[in-house]
Amino acid sequence: MAKKEDSRLPQAGDFQLKEGSVLDGTRKYSYFDLFRYSTRCERFLLVVSLLVATAASAFIPYFMIIYGEFTSLLVDRTVGVGTSSPAFALPMFGGGQQLTNASKEENNQAIIDDATAFGIGSLVGSVAMFLLITLAIDLANRIALNQIDRIRKLFLEAMLRQDIAWYDTSSGSNFASKMTEDLDKLKEGIGEKVVIVVFLIMTFVIGIVSAFVYGWKLTLVVLSCVPFIIAATSVVARLQGSLAEKELKSYSDAANVVEEVFSGIRTVFAFSGQEKEKERFGKLLIPAENTGRKKGLYSGMGNALSWLIIYLCMALAIWYGVTLILDERDLPDRVYTPAVLVIVLFAVIMGAQNLGFASPHVEAIAVATAAGQTLFNIIDRPSQVDPMDEKGNRPENTAGHIRFEGIRFRYPARPDVEILKGLTVDVLPGQTVAFVGASGCGKSTLIQLMQRFYDPEAGSVKLDGRDLRTLNVGWLRSQIGVVGQEPVLFATTIGENIRYGRPSATQADIEKAARAANCHDFITRLPKGYDTQVGEKGAQISGGQKQRIAIARALVRQPQVLLLDEATSALDPTSEKRVQSALELASQGPTTLVVAHRLSTITNADKIVFLKDGVVAEQGTHEELMERRGLYCELVNITQRKEATEADEGAVAGRPLQKSQNQSDEETDDDEEDEEEDEEPELQTSGSSRDSGFRASTRRKQ
Numbered sequence: 001m002a003k004k005e006d007s008r009l010p011q012a013g014d015f016q017l018k019e020g021s022v023l024d025g026t027r028k029y030s031y032f033d034l035f036r037y038s039t040r041c042e043r044f045l046l047v048v049s050l051l052v053a054t055a056a057s058a059f060i061p062y063f064m065i066i067y068g069e070f071t072s073l074l075v076d077r078t079v080g081v082g083t084s085s086p087a088f089a090l091p092m093f094g095g096g097q098q099l100t101n102a103s104k105e106e107n108n109q110a111i112i113d114d115a116t117a118f119g120i121g122s123l124v125g126s127v128a129m130f131l132l133i134t135l136a137i138d139l140a141n142r143i144a145l146n147q148i149d150r151i152r153k154l155f156l157e158a159m160l161r162q163d164i165a166w167y168d169t170s171s172g173s174n175f176a177s178k179m180t181e182d183l184d185k186l187k188e189g190i191g192e193k194v195v196i197v198v199f200l201i202m203t204f205v206i207g208i209v210s211a212f213v214y215g216w217k218l219t220l221v222v223l224s225c226v227p228f229i230i231a232a233t234s235v236v237a238r239l240q241g242s243l244a245e246k247e248l249k250s251y252s253d254a255a256n257v258v259e260e261v262f263s264g265i266r267t268v269f270a271f272s273g274q275e276k277e278k279e280r281f282g283k284l285l286i287p288a289e290n291t292g293r294k295k296g297l298y299s300g301m302g303n304a305l306s307w308l309i310i311y312l313c314m315a316l317a318i319w320y321g322v323t324l325i326l327d328e329r330d331l332p333d334r335v336y337t338p339a340v341l342v343i344v345l346f347a348v349i350m351g352a353q354n355l356g357f358a359s360p361h362v363e364a365i366a367v368a369t370a371a372g373q374t375l376f377n378i379i380d381r382p383s384q385v386d387p388m389d390e391k392g393n394r395p396e397n398t399a400g401h402i403r404f405e406g407i408r409f410r411y412p413a414r415p416d417v418e419i420l421k422g423l424t425v426d427v428l429p430g431q432t433v434a435f436v437g438a439s440g441c442g443k444s445t446l447i448q449l450m451q452r453f454y455d456p457e458a459g460s461v462k463l464d465g466r467d468l469r470t471l472n473v474g475w476l477r478s479q480i481g482v483v484g485q486e487p488v489l490f491a492t493t494i495g496e497n498i499r500y501g502r503p504s505a506t507q508a509d510i511e512k513a514a515r516a517a518n519c520h521d522f523i524t525r526l527p528k529g530y531d532t533q534v535g536e537k538g539a540q541i542s543g544g545q546k547q548r549i550a551i552a553r554a555l556v557r558q559p560q561v562l563l564l565d566e567a568t569s570a571l572d573p574t575s576e577k578r579v580q581s582a583l584e585l586a587s588q589g590p591t592t593l594v595v596a597h598r599l600s601t602i603t604n605a606d607k608i609v610f611l612k613d614g615v616v617a618e619q620g621t622h623e624e625l626m627e628r629r630g631l632y633c634e635l636v637n638i639t640q641r642k643e644a645t646e647a648d649e650g651a652v653a654g655r656p657l658q659k660s661q662n663q664s665d666e667e668t669d670d671d672e673e674d675e676e677e678d679e680e681p682e683l684q685t686s687g688s689s690r691d692s693g694f695r696a697s698t699r700r701k702q
């Protein structure tokens with residue numbers, strides 16, 4: 001549809017302020033709200049499609065009328081009554097001739113004419129109904145698809161706007177599939193289901209009206225049975241629907257297990273979990289089978305019951321109808337002929353049945369409203385930190401002075417634990433500051449606060465004296481290069497993963513960054529070089545390689561602020577040393593915040609900040625802190641002692657201490673290093689005697 005129309009559509013933001021806060025995600029939407037992203041033209045076309053469906057529904061009583069007229073005339077002409085019953089529909093197709101005292105031959109000819117007319121009438125009716133229903137459903141579905149396309153885009157945009165706090169608290173692991181499911185349900189609810197429901201309801205309405213026109217007394221009697229027919233049909237239809245859904249759900253639960261097993265197939269094999277998984281899968285299939293069995297039984301019984309009721313109603317109606325026919329047999333102006341009996345009976349009963357069939361479709365509309373509720377609540381949710389927002393300052397240049405001032409912070413997902421309790425740290429432009437402390441003390445939290453993934457509860461984070469909250473979020477993040485604790489790569493080529501840091505980067509820039517991150521060599525040794533696919537989540541390359549690519553990605557950005565959260569933790573000493581010197585070089589320009597695994601890598605930092613209990617316990621240079629003989633000094637001593645013990649043990653066992661240094665970085669097993677350090681559960685630090693490390697940039701810069 002035309003672009004112009006799209007621009008008139010309500011946008012996500014339009015609904016936020018007018019309708020109050022939707023932060024808690026509990027805003028209710030009515031069924032008509034589901035059409036909020038439709039254009040006027042689409043709404044008009046939907047009304048047209050409903051009118052077409054109504055026209056199609058008129059054909060159900062029409063079939064009853066020609067059927068009734070035909071059977072009635074058949075009886076008249078066979079018996080050769082004086083005057084045959086009047087007909088309205090059959091004469092349109094050349095039958096239904098009214099005869100008085102006709103000969104046998106005339107009657108026979110009339111029967112043939114009637115039969116032909118009945119055949120043509122049925123054919124015309126069914127073709128017309130087929131065309132009308134197809135048109136109505138197709139039109140409604142096209143309109144719905146247009147809207148769903150729009151909603152899908154807005155929804156994705158809304159997701160990309162949301163703050164991390166929202167992701168922490170709301171999104172489950174299968175969020176994407178739930179979203180697809182919700183969109184599908186919504187599509188049905190605003191598309192074909194509306195048409196089907198209108199069609200079914202209108203067959204009832206038009207059926208009843210035409211029955212009243214033909215004979216109100218009989219209609220009233222047949223109507224008394226209608227509630228039973230509607231109830232029986234709708235119960236059966238709903239039961240079938242809900243049991244089928246349950247069955248499907250059980251199968252999809254079982255399929256989820258399969259998915260989980262295959263995604264963790266290495267772990268399953270490693271722990272010989274095949275039998276266990278087979279059992280788990282088998283157990284999940286049991287409810288599916290049970291539901292399937294129940295579905296067969298219930299729908300058999302339900303169907304039998306509903307037909308029982310229908311035939312009982314027919315018996316009643318035929319008994320009463322025949323009484324009426326006999327009463328009026330000798331009157332000149334007869335209302336009740338066999339035709340009227342057939343028409344009234346079937347028009348009402350079929351209408352009632354259709355009304356019953358409508359009930360699961362009405363339920364689908366209710367489900368669509370619920371799905372719309374979920375989707376629209378996300379679309380309407382104003383994000384606390386919106387990276388696509390145009391608002392906020394974009395200073396022309398950044399010096400890189402960072403200040404954490406009296407920060408108090410707790411994660412929204414765990415509001416009862418205060419992580420930072422009034423922390424203050426000042427980082428001068430170009431400085432390299434290292435954070436150390438026990439695992440879980442809040443080092444990575446600080447890195448996240450710097451990127452404004454969260455806002456502190458009290459206090460502020462400042463860049464060049466400006467509170468981060470006053471800065472444009474997109475701009476702020478464009479100034480920062482990050483290497484995270486668990487680097488994530490995307491399922492594309494190595495080159496593209498590095499380019500993610502700066503979309504405008506040339507191949508030369510990418511290679512330069514890769515060289516700096518000490519990964520150029522291993523990349524070029526791969527058969528496809530920079531075009532090598534890394535697999536989903538980077539599964540096809542090693543942990544250390546992944547980390548180096550992540551470093552290259554941060555470096556290619558040429559950031560003003562560099563955040564390194566254990567950036568070299570997965571590397572062997574040789575690669576670490578090289579990457580470390582690259583990082584050191586890279587950190588000469590930007591202000592750098594480092595969280596380091598190994599104390600040796602930060603001894604030369606301009607400042608070392610020791611975090612404990614949510615505040616700064618000590619800060620200063622390595623030398624200052626060592627002189628103070630406080631917590632940091634103790635930590636260094638522990639790690640030195642540990643190294644010494646390990647060295648002794650190694651010597652006794654005749655183990656080559658520097659084994660990994662003799663190997664090429666590709667062959668080294670990174671995990672060996674990690675395992676050794678994991679023996680120290682509280683303090684994630686080790687060796688202090690290596691010579692690589694961040695050199696005081698105050699010396700370089702000021």
Ligand SMILES: Nc1ncnc2c1ncn2[C@@H]1O[C@H](COP(=O)(O)OP(=O)(O)OP(=O)(O)O)[C@@H](O)[C@H]1O
Pocket residue numbers: 168411412413414419438439440441442443444445446485684
């Ligand atoms: N998204 C989150 N939601 C709730 N709590 C969190 C979240 N992320 C971290 N935490 C908690 O906050 C505390 C600080 O976590 P943080 O990641 O900052 O620790 P850390 O100092 O980086 O530890 P490590 O050295 O092990 O990486 C931990 O107790 C952790 O359990």
Ligand SMILES: [Mg+2]
Pocket residue numbers: 443444445485565
């Ligand atoms: Mg961490």
